Amino acid sequence: GSDQATGAAGTDDGLTTITLASSPLGHLAPIYLAEDKGIFARHGLKVEVDTETSDLTSVPSVLAGKVDFATGDLTTLIVARTQGLDVKAVVPASASTGKAGADYGALVVAADSGITSPKQLEGKTVAVNILTNIAAAAAREAVRADGGDSESLKLVEIPFPQVPAAISEGRVAGAWVVEPFLSAAKAQGAVPIGWGFTDLAEDLTVSAWYTSGALVTRKPEVVTAFRTAIREAYAYAREHEDEVRAKIPTFTQITPEVAGRITITGWRDEVSRQAAEKLAGYARRDGLINTTPDLDELILP
Amino acid sequence: MVTSDDALLRIVDLGKSYRARERTVQALARVDLTVDDGEFVAVVGPSGCGKTTLLKIIAGLLPASTGDVFLAGRQVTEPPADLGVVFQEYGRSLFAWKTVRQNVELPLRSRGVGRAERRELVAEALDAVGLGPAADAYPWQLSGGMQQRVAIARAVAYRPRLLLMDEPFSAVDAQTRADLEDLLARLWHRYAMTVLFVTHDIDEAVYLGQRVVVLGASPAGVIAQFPIDLPAERDQLGTRSSARFGELRAQVYAQVRRTPQLEEVAP
Amino acid sequence: MVTSDDALLRIVDLGKSYRARERTVQALARVDLTVDDGEFVAVVGPSGCGKTTLLKIIAGLLPASTGDVFLAGRQVTEPPADLGVVFQEYGRSLFAWKTVRQNVELPLRSRGVGRAERRELVAEALDAVGLGPAADAYPWQLSGGMQQRVAIARAVAYRPRLLLMDEPFSAVDAQTRADLEDLLARLWHRYAMTVLFVTHDIDEAVYLGQRVVVLGASPAGVIAQFPIDLPAERDQLGTRSSARFGELRAQVYAQVRRTPQLEEVAP
Amino acid sequence: MNTGGRTPAYTRQPVGATGRRLLGILGLLLAAIGYEAVTRAFFSPLHVPPLTAIVPRAAELLTEARFWTATGRTLLVAAVGLLIALVAGVVVGFAVGSVPWLLRAASSTLDFLRPVPSIVLIPVLVLVLDVAQITVLLVAVSCFWIVLFQVLYGLRDVDQVAVDTARTIGIGRLGRVVHVTWPSVLPYLGTALRLIVSVALALAITGGLVMGAAGLGELIWSSQESGEFTGMYALVLLTGGVGITLDVAARLAERRLLHWHVATRREVAAR
Amino acid sequence: MKAAVVAGLNRGARTVALALGLPVLLFTAWWVLSADSTTIFLPPLSRIVEAFGQVWFSDVFFRDVLPSLRRLAVGYAAALLVGVGVGYLVGRWSVVRDLTSPILAYFRVLPAPVLIPVLLVAVGIGDATKLIVIASGAVWPILLNTADGVRAVDEVQLDTAAAYRLRAWSRHGLILRAATPQVFAGARQALGISLIVMVVSEMLMSTDGLGFTVIRFQRTFAIPEMWSGVLLLGLLGFGLAKVFEIIERRALRWHRGATGREESW
Numbered sequence A: 001g002s003d004q005a006t007g008a009a010g011t012d013d014g015l016t017t018i019t020l021a022s023s024p025l026g027h028l029a030p031i032y033l034a035e036d037k038g039i040f041a042r043h044g045l046k047v048e049v050d051t052e053t054s055d056l057t058s059v060p061s062v063l064a065g066k067v068d069f070a071t072g073d074l075t076t077l078i079v080a081r082t083q084g085l086d087v088k089a090v091v092p093a094s095a096s097t098g099k100a101g102a103d104y105g106a107l108v109v110a111a112d113s114g115i116t117s118p119k120q121l122e123g124k125t126v127a128v129n130i131l132t133n134i135a136a137a138a139a140r141e142a143v144r145a146d147g148g149d150s151e152s153l154k155l156v157e158i159p160f161p162q163v164p165a166a167i168s169e170g171r172v173a174g175a176w177v178v179e180p181f182l183s184a185a186k187a188q189g190a191v192p193i194g195w196g197f198t199d200l201a202e203d204l205t206v207s208a209w210y211t212s213g214a215l216v217t218r219k220p221e222v223v224t225a226f227r228t229a230i231r232e233a234y235a236y237a238r239e240h241e242d243e244v245r246a247k248i249p250t251f252t253q254i255t256p257e258v259a260g261r262i263t264i265t266g267w268r269d270e271v272s273r274q275a276a277e278k279l280a281g282y283a284r285r286d287g288l289i290n291t292t293p294d295l296d297e298l299i300l301p
Numbered sequence B, C: 001m002v003t004s005d006d007a008l009l010r011i012v013d014l015g016k017s018y019r020a021r022e023r024t025v026q027a028l029a030r031v032d033l034t035v036d037d038g039e040f041v042a043v044v045g046p047s048g049c050g051k052t053t054l055l056k057i058i059a060g061l062l063p064a065s066t067g068d069v070f071l072a073g074r075q076v077t078e079p080p081a082d083l084g085v086v087f088q089e090y091g092r093s094l095f096a097w098k099t100v101r102q103n104v105e106l107p108l109r110s111r112g113v114g115r116a117e118r119r120e121l122v123a124e125a126l127d128a129v130g131l132g133p134a135a136d137a138y139p140w141q142l143s144g145g146m147q148q149r150v151a152i153a154r155a156v157a158y159r160p161r162l163l164l165m166d167e168p169f170s171a172v173d174a175q176t177r178a179d180l181e182d183l184l185a186r187l188w189h190r191y192a193m194t195v196l197f198v199t200h201d202i203d204e205a206v207y208l209g210q211r212v213v214v215l216g217a218s219p220a221g222v223i224a225q226f227p228i229d230l231p232a233e234r235d236q237l238g239t240r241s242s243a244r245f246g247e248l249r250a251q252v253y254a255q256v257r258r259t260p261q262l263e264e265v266a267p
Numbered sequence D: 001m002n003t004g005g006r007t008p009a010y011t012r013q014p015v016g017a018t019g020r021r022l023l024g025i026l027g028l029l030l031a032a033i034g035y036e037a038v039t040r041a042f043f044s045p046l047h048v049p050p051l052t053a054i055v056p057r058a059a060e061l062l063t064e065a066r067f068w069t070a071t072g073r074t075l076l077v078a079a080v081g082l083l084i085a086l087v088a089g090v091v092v093g094f095a096v097g098s099v100p101w102l103l104r105a106a107s108s109t110l111d112f113l114r115p116v117p118s119i120v121l122i123p124v125l126v127l128v129l130d131v132a133q134i135t136v137l138l139v140a141v142s143c144f145w146i147v148l149f150q151v152l153y154g155l156r157d158v159d160q161v162a163v164d165t166a167r168t169i170g171i172g173r174l175g176r177v178v179h180v181t182w183p184s185v186l187p188y189l190g191t192a193l194r195l196i197v198s199v200a201l202a203l204a205i206t207g208g209l210v211m212g213a214a215g216l217g218e219l220i221w222s223s224q225e226s227g228e229f230t231g232m233y234a235l236v237l238l239t240g241g242v243g244i245t246l247d248v249a250a251r252l253a254e255r256r257l258l259h260w261h262v263a264t265r266r267e268v269a270a271r
Numbered sequence E: 001m002k003a004a005v006v007a008g009l010n011r012g013a014r015t016v017a018l019a020l021g022l023p024v025l026l027f028t029a030w031w032v033l034s035a036d037s038t039t040i041f042l043p044p045l046s047r048i049v050e051a052f053g054q055v056w057f058s059d060v061f062f063r064d065v066l067p068s069l070r071r072l073a074v075g076y077a078a079a080l081l082v083g084v085g086v087g088y089l090v091g092r093w094s095v096v097r098d099l100t101s102p103i104l105a106y107f108r109v110l111p112a113p114v115l116i117p118v119l120l121v122a123v124g125i126g127d128a129t130k131l132i133v134i135a136s137g138a139v140w141p142i143l144l145n146t147a148d149g150v151r152a153v154d155e156v157q158l159d160t161a162a163a164y165r166l167r168a169w170s171r172h173g174l175i176l177r178a179a180t181p182q183v184f185a186g187a188r189q190a191l192g193i194s195l196i197v198m199v200v201s202e203m204l205m206s207t208d209g210l211g212f213t214v215i216r217f218q219r220t221f222a223i224p225e226m227w228s229g230v231l232l233l234g235l236l237g238f239g240l241a242k243v244f245e246i247i248e249r250r251a252l253r254w255h256r257g258a259t260g261r262e263e264s265w
């Protein structure tokens, strides 16, 4: 909402209030933890999380200065940058764990489908949550990495929550899915066969906190403080995974039991340049953009 | 319940009250009436006494509150077969999206009359009421009297066994009215219909009816009945100027007068 | 254009044709008529000849095709002030969402008549037409004749300067009709209204009118006019049985007869 | 008065208010049984949970404060949007509909604007409004069109004899709207009211689903996003309940306002 | 004669001028006001028009617009059929109405995004789901209007049909016909709604179609292209409304006459 003071406003207690926009998903856990632990306050920040947001609204909101930081998947940010929108990726919001077989996103198929490797999905229908973001790239890359023709995949959009059902009802041959739906799908007999995140890049930034170029120019110290605080939060989260799992049910509808089971996203300190280049290449090939973006402009050094 | 006498229509102790939130109206009370097969009965009575209500109940369109209506010995619970009705609200009874011809034709089609015969019956009926040239007009393109004549033509073309007419000539001029009266009389003779004819024109009631039934003021019952012993063949000039006509007319008039009128309507 | 003579209503060479895709009807042609202030003119003519059309044009509801209508010297282009109309389609002219009382009261309210006076006028008008007890009913709860009387009461309560009535008594019984005729005559006397009264009842036309205008068959023009030289004070029994009444009646009747009827309607 | 035993077959005894309600409940029961049978026969309870699983969850939700807060928010948004639409639709409808040339001038623009889905415009709207306001706007715009078109069509159904009557008794334009056209258009508005009540609710929820605006939609979204299907279906069930309640209210309002209308009086009349 | 022709031409010209006047005015205003817009989400109209040519005068038209139109047509037709059919039953028999009204009220409030997950499982991801979504969005105005229209049919007409014992079919036909003014009101509403729901359904789960293309432009921040899609939707809506109007004019001519306003629209 816009009723909060935005544009990194000062408060009475000397802290600067910043507004973060993000859907209430797992990657917010470190933020909430950090707020509890006073990490943000130590850096002079007071955080307000606005969960009344969506992919549709976050970019315009950030650019208009209605919120200070928001999360967006890397492909979307690259596309935005290419179209001339002044977005700056500050720090990763979620990242691949980097471990094939134990990542928080996977390409899954029904256990009884007879499909055991991504290559076998050639020419088949595969679901991704959004055709224009990183999920599509990950699904394709999993097939390509397995030696298949990634172009032959027929990608369709199905929201993550419907993936387990779509797989087990045989509506699609395979699907790209992330936690907690990966666990749900597995529980319903789906098996992971490909790990597109790790195929895409060794150190893949999936989504990032970004802000507007304007804010970077106007209040560089706030941006830096935010980044430092997040990094500290990640360091804390890495050490206290059970606290993260305990936190998740407090702001999502995920039950504690499920939260204890799922694979948690990786927390990285740097937005991966290598991954960004690769994603930019994909975006260009898929016709999402038609020029090569200047990644130096996108990723805040 | 089935009655066995040879009356076509038997109305026994009929009563009807309309209820609505604000007011309940007892429209009919203790109506007893018998109509023989092939009879022509004219019904007169003050405005609002329940004539339309009576016709609607006979037509099976409205349930009675008390009492029964038997048609050919069978209790009327729905519109009987071979019934023709000319509604008082003639304008609203025409289908606005159909031409005059189609309006007249509709009941015939529904009865399964063949195409050629249908066309003939329709043309004949329309000519009889003087609407031949307006056959392809829509009802809303017609004057009030013309609309009323369409409704009459529809009933007439249908050749019903029982014909109920609710002030069917109210909107036509004197000349046309006389012509239509004679038309109706002719058809009644020729097709042996039974006619129940509501009118406000006492002359007309006496001229047309074999019997005139007078309803009293609301809640209406039958307050008088006059057999009309005029010769079967009647004509506008001769009959109307006959002495007997004048007598009968005066008798009926006296009865109608007797019913309480305007001044006396109690709150 | 403004005329300077003292006629209230001047109709000059009026013509009206309705056009539609399928048929074009010339309803009125070359109608010339002058009505003096305070006059009572009865209009008769065969069904479908254009009487309603004429009234609607005078009321400013329908544009003429040719010719002009002047009211008090001013050309009529929209409904003039102080006009009362009783439509032939009385049912449709009542507002279904208003009670009888509210229907009658509405024009008075829009004219700004005070509450107390309004109530009195309404009660008086409703009593006069015999609908006092039905004041709180809705129009659909009334019989046809009662609806028609509501429309009459509405016009009467309004005390218009010019009153146009289109077969206003067509749906009421003989007795009520006579009473309403006398009521109308009384009001006309008392309030010096100008009345244009369409009827199919020639007796009624002669009984009420100071002048009877006969329209010919469609396309109608004025084919005859009869000044009615009966005494100003008329009563149902005396006047109607007078010899002069019989003569006038016969004269008018002859004219109306002359207009081509049913049989002669050309295709 | 219908005498006891001898009720003719055609005396369709009007079902009383209680009977009407009972029939409605019967309808709901039948639908519930149908749903239960279909889900059990064809679907995995994980994907489409049976009613027997949903109802207890719904009962649970009813005791939770957050459900009521969310419902309150959604209803507020829906109500505000609906009111705006109703007023705007009626005013614009009457203005445009009673002036022929205005209607002709505006209709092409109206036809052009009508199909633009407001969802497409969300990113633009975000620049000036917050999410709750956008949702209100979404509701208002969609309902506005419905009201507007119902009014325009209702205006065409006004009987000219009634209008003529009003004109001859010296009632001015405004008076005619109040006394003649408004009551004539009311039946069309009654239909509009029942339509927009549900559209408003549906769109207030959509606002939550696609933009995360707080309320029932957001609750549904987050249940879904957390794989909590039973909870999601329970919410959908309760949402429907809210819809039914609103519809009953709309029908009651219609009955009162339109007691003189053929449709209503036919049902009330002792026939 | 000649004067009549000229008058006719004049009238035609006036109608066209009236119809185009406001749109032209609005477009000019938009053009001028947006000319030097730097807001990325509100590009100058000139850019949008340019994008319009590039985007839609290409194979996109066949790949995306035509399938959408087909879905629209089928979905709308289904909505008409179901809406008029069920609406008739509901309007005609109060028992049916009482029985179904809560259920219908229940389904009415379910927005498309809630329906889609269920349909996805039950029906799959093909066109069928989209058609159902379109139909289920468009059906309500038709259904309710038909029901209310049927309910409001004049009593005298019903009595006439009953008294002459018209065959069941012809009686149903008459009642429905008498209700057409209100049925058309519903159908007109549904036309606009089905266009919107088509777009939404294609946005929420699709691989092609107008809605898909527009949402793809939006997600990839191709803003002028997105606006060109909005423009196209507007044009489509306008075109469909005109076609509808022509049909309606013929079907409801009697109604204009019967209510006494042959002249107006």
Ligand SMILES: Nc1ncnc2c1ncn2[C@@H]1O[C@H](COP(=O)(O)OP(=O)(O)OP(=O)(O)O)[C@@H](O)[C@H]1O
Pocket (backbone or CB within 6 Å): B018, B019, B020, B025, B026, B027, B045, B046, B047, B048, B049, B050, B051, B052, B053, B054, B088, B218, C140, C141, C142, C143, C144, C145, C146, C171, C172, C173
């Ligand atoms: N639908 C209705 N609801 C309530 N009351 C009604 C209804 N229809 C008729 N009435 C009342 O019943 C009584 C008889 O009405 P009905 O129409 O039968 O009279 P009528 O004899 O036909 O009169 P008219 O000669 O004026 O047509 C009237 O008092 C009228 O007010």
Ligand SMILES: Nc1ncnc2c1ncn2[C@@H]1O[C@H](COP(=O)(O)OP(=O)(O)OP(=O)(O)O)[C@@H](O)[C@H]1O
Pocket (backbone or CB within 6 Å): B140, B141, B142, B143, B144, B145, B146, B171, B172, B173, C018, C019, C020, C025, C026, C027, C045, C046, C047, C048, C049, C050, C051, C052, C053, C054, C088, C218
């Ligand atoms: N709206 C219309 N469209 C086309 N023709 C019409 C229309 N209204 C009336 N007419 C025609 O105009 C002629 C005159 O009609 P009008 O209603 O004026 O007759 P009238 O003298 O009032 O007849 P009646 O005594 O039967 O009421 C008729 O032939 C009629 O068919």
Ligand SMILES: [Mg+2]
Pocket (backbone or CB within 6 Å): B051, B052, B053, B088, B166, C143, C144, C145
């Ligand atoms: Mg009657």
Ligand SMILES: [Mg+2]
Pocket (backbone or CB within 6 Å): B143, B144, B145, C051, C052, C053, C088, C166
């Ligand atoms: Mg007339």
